[in-house]
Amino acid sequence: MSGTNSERELIAEGPAIILVEPQLGENIGMVARAMANFGLAELRLVNPRDGWPSEKARSAASKADHVIDQTRVFETLEEAIQDLNFVYATTARERYGFKPVRSPVVAATTLREKFRAGEKTGILFGRERWGLTNEEVALADEIVTFPVNPAFASLNIAQAVLLMSYEWMKTGLDDVAATPFQPVEQRPSTKEQVFGLFEHLEEALDARGYFHPPAKKPKMVDNLRAVISRRGFSEQEISVFRGVISSLDRFPRRWSKKTGSAGEAPENDDD
Amino acid sequence: MSGTNSERELIAEGPAIILVEPQLGENIGMVARAMANFGLAELRLVNPRDGWPSEKARSAASKADHVIDQTRVFETLEEAIQDLNFVYATTARERYGFKPVRSPVVAATTLREKFRAGEKTGILFGRERWGLTNEEVALADEIVTFPVNPAFASLNIAQAVLLMSYEWMKTGLDDVAATPFQPVEQRPSTKEQVFGLFEHLEEALDARGYFHPPAKKPKMVDNLRAVISRRGFSEQEISVFRGVISSLDRFPRRWSKKTGSAGEAPENDDD
Structure with a gap:
């Protein structure tokens, strides 16, 4: 500095x-x-x-x-x-x-x-x-x-x-809110991208019986969508979240230090 | 401090x-x-x-x-x-x-x-x-x-x-122009006080032949009054100026270091 x-x-x-x-x-x-x-x-x-x-x-x-x-x-x-x-x-x-x-x-x-x-x-x-x-x-x-x-x-x-x-x-500044550098520019997400996130997440949760009892599913979906919608995620952020959901959804937990019980711990895993 | x-x-x-x-x-x-x-x-x-x-x-x-x-x-x-x-x-x-x-x-x-x-x-x-x-x-x-x-x-x-x-x-300030202290409060002068200053000054100058030639006097008075008016002097400031004019107008210069010629230098004057 x-x-x-x-x-x-x-x-x-x-x-x-x-x-x-x-x-x-x-x-x-x-x-x-x-x-x-x-x-x-x-x-x-x-x-x-x-x-x-x-x-x-x-x-x-x-x-x-x-x-x-x-x-x-x-x-x-x-x-x-x-x-x-x-x-x-x-x-x-x-x-x-x-x-x-x-x-x-x-x-x-x-x-x-x-x-x-x-x-x-x-x-x-x-x-x-x-x-x-x-x-x-x-x-x-x-x-x-x-x-x-x-x-x-x-x-x-x-x-x-x-x-x-x-x-x-x-x-001397045109705008006292101006800063010498800005965050990485992000594109606002389209509704299609937001709906894609909804569906991705809801499908993965549904496959696990998250929406239980079934009668409550519509209300639970509403709440989940409200949480996601009000954040105004950008296109890039939606992409990050979909990667997270995919990882959680598709892959088994490989090993767990704490319990040793979840998933398999490959022998040659680097810590 | x-x-x-x-x-x-x-x-x-x-x-x-x-x-x-x-x-x-x-x-x-x-x-x-x-x-x-x-x-x-x-x-x-x-x-x-x-x-x-x-x-x-x-x-x-x-x-x-x-x-x-x-x-x-x-x-x-x-x-x-x-x-x-x-x-x-x-x-x-x-x-x-x-x-x-x-x-x-x-x-x-x-x-x-x-x-x-x-x-x-x-x-x-x-x-x-x-x-x-x-x-x-x-x-x-x-x-x-x-x-x-x-x-x-x-x-x-x-x-x-x-x-x-x-x-x-x-x-936390109501006004970013506010200051923790202010100058001594001054009362805006009235026009009567401004006219009093005009007259006092013009009379003292007239007595010395300042407005010469006489045909130019109106223009000279105009200029002098413009200089004084645009300053927006307060009541207190007009009082200061009238004191200055009175002093210059009424009293002879008591002595002068540079020339020794203007007025009288009293023998016991302190420097």
């Missing part, structure tokens, strides 16, 4: 992620990985405590080298965002002020709209221990905050970046 | 998170933290490599002790899910088979519906390095997979749990 795959499309666009005075290289690396997972690529650092470049960051980025290699460092937040048109500040704490507060879904939708309109955008994330100052939040256009458990609201920085990156990725 | 807050509601309900043969205690701890962030509380471990309990897990859980303390360990996956009604398997790899594949949004919606109907549900997560086996996936009802960057699809286990927990939390 790791590493880049050069044969597959590498998505690398969207808002810049700006980390203000990040402390640990590992966190910067995990941020880069989270960004890469969801198609973001532009990482900016304001005054990282342990300097830059950082081998710890590169290692924690799990091969998100395209993010690490392009990371830019700034001395002040003002410099880090001067070329951007619209900036969100992330915060878990209520801030006293008039600035609009958005959920991640709304913020990601706004970022996607601005991206499509050609605007440059960014999302600010604060220090690991205490986030952004009020002065830093004031430089942003709007606030984004996460719908967390009220009694356990602390998200680490890489998790916060992951969630915003994930919501960003989702706004 | 860390720790529980005993005065706030602790949400602890919803699907069980089942980790199959997790290797690192740190990852188990980060999973517990991610669960706690989004209101999940029931963690089950199948055969954790380094045993249980784990001090590394507790430390990485950042005080999600209510999750760590209740974590249960099982020897097999079958035992770990035997009491559940419906189970998702998470996987990043395409699996050959007929099992339905869902996006996180769809899976979380299904889990919420089943939770509300009183069913017990769970979500399986595989080993850090290679996920779930096909046999393990086969024990689940459906598959859930994430909409990731095709060339950078590797999510770590805590991130995968975080995303599913986050989507779970969102399905």
Whole structure:
């Protein structure tokens, strides 16, 4: 479950992620990985405590080298965002002020709209221990905050970046129900195939006296057919079931470990 | 940004998170933290490599002790899910088979519906390095997979749990645009307040000869009023602006560092 795959499309666009005075290289690396997972690529650092470049960051980025290699460092937040048109500040704490507060879904939708309109955008994330100052939040256009458990609201920085990156990725999908891969395609069964299963099963059971007493047979058949019908089996599934019935119907049990009594156990049978 | 807050509601309900043969205690701890962030509380471990309990897990859980303390360990996956009604398997790899594949949004919606109907549900997560086996996936009802960057699809286990927990939390919200806190409430301004701002500003500018030549004044006033009107300022914001205009209008500049020429610099001024 790791590493880049050069044969597959590498998505690398969207808002810049700006980390203000990040402390640990590992966190910067995990941020880069989270960004890469969801198609973001532009990482900016304001005054990282342990300097830059950082081998710890590169290692924690799990091969998100395209993010690490392009990371830019700034001395002040003002410099880090001067070329951007619209900036969100992330915060878990209520801030006293008039600035609009958005959920991640709304913020990601706004970022996607601005991206499509050609605007440059960014999302600010604060220090690991205490986030952004009020002065830093004031430089942003709007606030984004996460719908967390009220009694356990602390998200680490890489998790916060992951969630915003994930919501960003989702706004680029035509359908949030879409998945990158699908189950094997199955053809819906025709009624003829369903009736074939009914008859096959009922004949095999009838031959064993399953429908007893005979007066109850119509009701028993009804119930059996109801169980099978409501599952909406595909053509392939009906084929599987008919194979199962044939096997049970035609062949004797060859041997049984438990009782040794049912059928014959051939001498050279492999376990 | 860390720790529980005993005065706030602790949400602890919803699907069980089942980790199959997790290797690192740190990852188990980060999973517990991610669960706690989004209101999940029931963690089950199948055969954790380094045993249980784990001090590394507790430390990485950042005080999600209510999750760590209740974590249960099982020897097999079958035992770990035997009491559940419906189970998702998470996987990043395409699996050959007929099992339905869902996006996180769809899976979380299904889990919420089943939770509300009183069913017990769970979500399986595989080993850090290679996920779930096909046999393990086969024990689940459906598959859930994430909409990731095709060339950078590797999510770590805590991130995968975080995303599913986050989507779970969102399905419990009445409105995905809702935020846990809001900006200071502002009263929309009345037209009388807007006209007051117009007049105040225009009078102060007129007194300085801003509207020059006089023939252009109507057009200049129109433009100025258009700039102000389209912002939809609140009552409070209009009050701020009128204070600014009054200050600029009434008081001389006391001193200027750059030129030393504008207004008077009092001798005892503090910088």
